Amino acid sequence: MFITRIFSARISNLVFLNFILIDSKRNDANLVSREMAIQKKKKVAAAAVAAPEDPKKAVKRPVEASAPTPKKKKKVVVKNGGDVSAKKKKVVKKVKKVTEEEEEPVEKEVSKLQLLDDDDEEGLDGLDFTQQEGSDDDDLRDDYSDDDDDDLPIEKKSAALDKKKEKILKEGEEELQLNIANQATFELPSVEEIENEMKSVPNLEIIKQRIADVIQVLGDFKNRRDPAKSRTQYVEVLKKDLCSQYGYNDYLMGKFMDLFPNGAELLEFLEANDNPRPVTIRANSLKVKRRDLAKNLINRGMNVDPAAEWTKVGLVVYDSQVPVGATPEYLAGHYMIQGLNSLLPVMALAPQPGDRVLDMCSAPGGKTSHIAALMKNSGTLFANDASFDRCRAIIGNLHRLGVNNAVVCNLGGEEFSKIKPNGFDRILLDAPCSGTGVIWKDQSVKTSKDSQDVQRRHTVQRQLILSALDSLDANSPNGGYLVYSTCSVLVEENEAVVNFLLERRHCELVPTGLAIGVDGYTRFRDYRFHPSLSMTKRYYPHVHNIDGFYVAKIKKLSNAKMSKQAVLEMEKEKASAKSQKKKQAAEEAEDSEEESGDEEKAQNGKANGKAEAGKKKNKKKGGDDSDDDEDVETAPMKNIGSGARANKKRRNQKKAAAKQAAVKEDDGFNTVGNVKRAKKPTQFKSKVPKRAAARTGAKSVKNRRKKMLAKQQP
Amino acid sequence: MRPLTEDETSLVFAKLASFIGDNVSMLIDRNDGDYCFRNHKERVYYCSENLMRQAACISREPLLSFGTCLGKFTKSKKFHLQITALDYLAPYAKFKVWLKPNAEQQFLYGNNILKSGIARMTDGTPTHAGIVVYSMTDVPLGFGVSAKGTADSKRADPTALVVLHQCDLGEYLRNESHLN
Numbered sequence: 065m066f067i068t069r070i071f072s073a074r075i076s077n078l079v080f081l082n083f084i085l086i087d088s089k090r091n092d093a094n095l096v097s098r099e100m101a102i103q104k105k106k107k108v109a110a111a112a113v114a115a116p117e118d119p120k121k122a123v124k125r126p127v128e129a130s131a132p133t134p135k136k137k138k139k140v141v142v143k144n145g146g147d148v149s150a151k152k153k154k155v156v157k158k159v160k161k162v163t164e165e166e167e168e169p170v171e172k173e174v175s176k177l178q179l180l181d182d183d184d185e186e187g188l189d190g191l192d193f194t195q196q197e198g199s200d201d202d203d204l205r206d207d208y209s210d211d212d213d214d215d216l217p218i219e220k221k222s223a224a225l226d227k228k229k230e231k232i233l234k235e236g237e238e239e240l241q242l243n244i245a246n247q248a249t250f251e252l253p254s255v256e257e258i259e260n261e262m263k264s265v266p267n268l269e270i271i272k273q274r275i276a277d278v279i280q281v282l283g284d285f286k287n288r289r290d291p292a293k294s295r296t297q298y299v300e301v302l303k304k305d306l307c308s309q310y311g312y313n314d315y316l317m318g319k320f321m322d323l324f325p326n327g328a329e330l331l332e333f334l335e336a337n338d339n340p341r342p343v344t345i346r347a348n349s350l351k352v353k354r355r356d357l358a359k360n361l362i363n364r365g366m367n368v369d370p371a372a373e374w375t376k377v378g379l380v381v382y383d384s385q386v387p388v389g390a391t392p393e394y395l396a397g398h399y400m401i402q403g404l405n406s407l408l409p410v411m412a413l414a415p416q417p418g419d420r421v422l423d424m425c426s427a428p429g430g431k432t433s434h435i436a437a438l439m440k441n442s443g444t445l446f447a448n449d450a451s452f453d454r455c456r457a458i459i460g461n462l463h464r465l466g467v468n469n470a471v472v473c474n475l476g477g478e479e480f481s482k483i484k485p486n487g488f489d490r491i492l493l494d495a496p497c498s499g500t501g502v503i504w505k506d507q508s509v510k511t512s513k514d515s516q517d518v519q520r521r522h523t524v525q526r527q528l529i530l531s532a533l534d535s536l537d538a539n540s541p542n543g544g545y546l547v548y549s550t551c552s553v554l555v556e557e558n559e560a561v562v563n564f565l566l567e568r569r570h571c572e573l574v575p576t577g578l579a580i581g582v583d584g585y586t587r588f589r590d591y592r593f594h595p596s597l598s599m600t601k602r603y604y605p606h607v608h609n610i611d612g613f614y615v616a617k618i619k620k621l622s623n624a625k626m627s628k629q630a631v632l633e634m635e636k637e638k639a640s641a642k643s644q645k646k647k648q649a650a651e652e653a654e655d656s657e658e659e660s661g662d663e664e665k666a667q668n669g670k671a672n673g674k675a676e677a678g679k680k681k682n683k684k685k686g687g688d689d690s691d692d693d694e695d696v697e698t699a700p701m702k703n704i705g706s707g708a709r710a711n712k713k714r715r716n717q718k719k720a721a722a723k724q725a726a727v728k729e730d731d732g733f734n735t736v737g738n739v740k741r742a743k744k745p746t747q748f749k750s751k752v753p754k755r756a757a758a759r760t761g762a763k764s765v766k767n768r769r770k771k772m773l774a775k776q777q778p
Numbered sequence: 779m780r781p782l783t784e785d786e787t788s789l790v791f792a793k794l795a796s797f798i799g800d801n802v803s804m805l806i807d808r809n810d811g812d813y814c815f816r817n818h819k820e821r822v823y824y825c826s827e828n829l830m831r832q833a834a835c836i837s838r839e840p841l842l843s844f845g846t847c848l849g850k851f852t853k854s855k856k857f858h859l860q861i862t863a864l865d866y867l868a869p870y871a872k873f874k875v876w877l878k879p880n881a882e883q884q885f886l887y888g889n890n891i892l893k894s895g896i897a898r899m900t901d902g903t904p905t906h907a908g909i910v911v912y913s914m915t916d917v918p919l920g921f922g923v924s925a926k927g928t929a930d931s932k933r934a935d936p937t938a939l940v941v942l943h944q945c946d947l948g949e950y951l952r953n954e955s956h957l958n
Contacts (some may be wrong), residue, residue, distance in 0.1 A: 134863045360915070389951075390951065392882055392883075392886060392913060392917060392919065392947070393917070395886065395918045395919075395947035395950055395951070396918070396919070396947060398917075420832070444828065444829050446832075448804050455842050456955050456957070456958060457954065457958075458953055459842060459843045459956040459957055459958045460950050462843075463846065463847065463861075463862040463865075463950075463957065464947075464950045466823065466865055468845055468865070469825075469826075469829060469845075470843075470844070470845075471832060471833040471836070471841070471843070471844040471845075472841075472842045472843040472844070472958075473830065473840045473842060474834045474839075474842055475840045477835070483835055483836065484835060631871075649920045652820045706945060774944050
């Protein structure tokens with residue numbers, strides 16, 4: 065009896081704890097706390113299952129005995145868990161609906177849990193066991209004192225206890241069901257099921273819950289996975305759910321999932337894409353100071369503040385009683401409405417007064433006017449855009465903002481490499497892109513972009529960036545810089561394009577000089593980029609609270625239209641051609657010398673003459689090597705290394721040649737001092753490398769076979 | 779793109795002179811470089827010589843604008859100033875008028891200026907003279923023609939027209955597409 069009581073008290077305690085946990089879980093959106101709650105629940109479930117084993121036998125008798133017990137008792141018992149159980153029942157129903165397909169027997173799940181967690185039981189029991197028990201006792205005592213019927217008090221007590229226990233057992237069972245149901249997200253539905261679900265009215269709550277659960281599983285895949293399902297299945301389900309939740313198409317969501325493998329970050333990013341960024345304006349430093357502008361705007365009834373510490377011209381507008389785009393200050397050209405992200409490429413470009421600058425895709429002229437402001441209206445500024453309609457906006461904005469050093473033209477970006485080759489000091493290429501960084505501005509991006517769109521953009525961007533670099537002047541005194549930027553976060557439109565340029569042209573990446581931003585990728589999935597691509601900068605809406613953006617700054621090294629390696633090779637070739645010319649000249653000189661020396665040769669006699677000629681030739685070669693080659697041929701190599709190794713090789717060759725010559729001259733009586741080494745008998749040397757041979761050796765083959773067999777048998 | 783002909787030059791300068799008087803010469807004799815007027819697609823552009831040369835390498839069709847557009851020749855060969863010329867008119871203007879804050883908005887929507895909206899006016903403004911309109915914070919808002927001189931407007935009733943509207947900054951929003 066005593067044992068059963070303890071058990072029942074314990075179970076009630078556990079169940080109680082369980083309820084608390086469930087409630088806390090409901091309130092708490094925090095993932096971490098959820099995780100903890102689930103882990104605790106597991107323990108509780110395990111305990112609840114472990115407990116009833118022995119009391120089960122004892123249950124039968126008291127139930128029969130308790131038949132005549134008065135109703136009052138029941139009421140009391142119900143009071144204990146009445147409202148909670150009702151609540152819980154609701155939950156159970158709800159969850160049951162969700163996971164009707166679930167077929168896995170409860171038993172199995174339970175045993176699994178037990179195996180996992182039964183070592184933690186003790187610690188849990190010790191938590192606040194005594195207090196709970198005490199309260200239970202109070203209840204019981206009350207019952208007991210109220211009812212004085214024909215049964216013995218101890219019997220009554222036991223009956224009450226049994227009643228209670230039964231109740232608790234029931235609840236525990238339900239609780240278990242609920243626990244299992246809650247964990248049912250581990251039981252992953254297949255993609256087809258989800259698709260079917262989508263066809264009917266999708267339940268957003270369920271989807272949200274499933275997203276959270278799958279992300280949680282993926283967070284610690286090894287321990288939380290369902291062993292029957294693969295990671296791709298989980299990811300596939302997650303992708304489907306995210307697509308339906310946030311309204312993206314499959315392709316784009318896949319791209320984002322690649323970009324943000326961390327589930328929490330992905331969710332943050334997707335949320336940020338739905339929220340608008342604050343309205344920001346740029347004070348036009350050609351006409352007004354930021355401080356004065358802020359004062360004027362505040363007088364107009366706008367609530368403005370400096371936007372960020374890294375910009376001296378940006379203002380953020382919190383709220384405004386007047387339309388931001390129609391105040392007299394706006395019309396007078398005191399400011400321009402533009403996102404903070406569009407200040408970045410111009411800051412990276414850092415145009416100097418007097419430069420020749422080209423903005424290749426400039427509409428609607430925000431960045432262009434910023435450039436003009438930095439140039440203080442001096443030099444020349446070409447503002448180009450391929451679309452005529454958008455060019456009108458450029459003209460309007462530039463005139464409004466008081467820019468008078470600008471030429472507006474409506475050309476394809478590729479034309480500039482033809483009409484003004486090497487004609488600019490700095491170029492800003494804000495390439496047309498898929499706009500995946502500014503989804504909040506245009507929600508249609510979510511569904512309208514597919515792989516073909518991105519591929520097309522990628523192609524256009526590559527053409528533009530080549531053209532831009534070709535119209536850049538590498539020899540300009542303080543220029544030769546190209547800034548490439550996009551409002552996309554996809555790697556295909558950013559790093560891949562810049563990497564392509566690095567492969568094709570003689571240029572290098574330089575630091576952008578921007579204080580904020582995440583470094584660009586040097587490797588991303590199957591892409592492997594040049595290591596210097598880490599100098600480029602990426603911006604994300606959820607990290608920096610500005611639009612998704614990418615900035616790369618490139619310095620042109622020479623006006624040659626070829627890659628860096630090709631340029632090096634060409635230099636080498638040039639140098640070698642030069643050296644050959646010198647060599648030829650030297651040979652001609654030598655020939656004339658030889659002619660003069662012929663008479664001497666005749667005097668010395670034929671036998672000696674031959675040897676001497678050979679020696680002379682050798683000498684000549686050696687001389688050439690030492691004089692010309694070291695000067696000229698190593699010239700291009702100097703760019704690469706110190707040339708120490710090449711020099712050493714040459715020295716050794718020279719030594720060996722001298723030795724050989726000496727040996728040749730030896731008359732067999734060892735008069736020269738060089739002893740000819742006896743040749744070693746050639747040893748057999750297999751052409752097959754040792755390792756390769758080992759791989760096909762009998763022993764290794766045998767071993768391998770053994771291993772394979774061992775693998776197959778279990 | 780071509781230099782202005784004799785007739786065109788006289789037309790343009792006459793119009794400019796009605797606003798800035800003798801200061802027209804300041805537009806040509808500048809100490810920070812050579813500046814020139816060019817006619818491109820019947821529009822008159824004012825820019826530095828250097829910029830003009832750079833712009834010349836772009837062919838006629840795709841070249842949309844260079845320097846500052848002052849105005850355009852109509853089909854009947856009259857010269858109309860555009861709002862874009864305000865940058866050069868405002869600093870040298872001979873006659874000015876300052877608007878009360880509540881009349882600013884009226885003017886920026888393209889309306890003529892009534893006497894009630896005027897806070898200040900240059901003394902000695904004759905009738906039918908070019909006049910530049912300022913806000914009380916000395917921001918140029920546009921320009922027009924005086925319908926009444928200073929003396930007349932003092933005697934006129936508050937609803938009388940004083941300045942006839944020609945161009946205002948609101949045009950940047952209203953007809954952005956007609957600026958070039």
